[in-house]
Amino acid sequence: MPGAAEYFAALLDDREQAAMVADLRTVVARAPLFSPRTRFGKPMSVRMTSTGRYGWYSDQRGYRYERAHPSGQPWPPIPESVLSVWRLLVGGTRQPDCCLINFYDGAARMGLHQDRDEADFSWPVLSISLGDDALFRIGATTRGGPTESLRLRSGDVLLLSGAARLAFHGIDRTYPGTSSLLPNGGRINLTLRVVD
């Protein structure tokens, strides 16, 4: 794996995945999914919301973290089922400030990008995959370098730390119908980050 990203295949069993999805349903009821716009006005194909002290956001002013959902309400707390994965792999010294919830329908994808809107890159980024399989691609810390593709499955966890923390990465496609976790299909990705 490039940049020494750590990949934990099937870290979460079916029961844990189902419990997490149940928690996320409560979250989305309070903080509905939305499609942010990029700086040049194009809406992202991925729908998202957040939990925690901060939520990731984008509009014509660019990328940033916000303290509240677009509705004006504060983001719901990060579910315990999600925090326990962070404690297992990162430790209990510090809690994540943000859990970004990305929902991919069959057509959604995410271009190659870096996670660089946080203050301290020494904290890792933890990513949890739920639902349909996805083709994930990761490269170097500079754009245009070589990349490597990896098929992510439900229950897989990825930890981007060290050199991989600022690696360019994205989702080229999902594989609809490959998981029965979500009754209506699709893929959920959770991204846990320390923001400040």
Place this chain on the structure above:
DNA sequence: TAGTTACA
């Protein structure tokens, strides 16, 4: 380009 499209 946290987006599209082109090319193999």
Place this chain on the structure above:
DNA sequence: GCGA
């Protein structure tokens, strides 16, 4: 259907 991928990868640049």
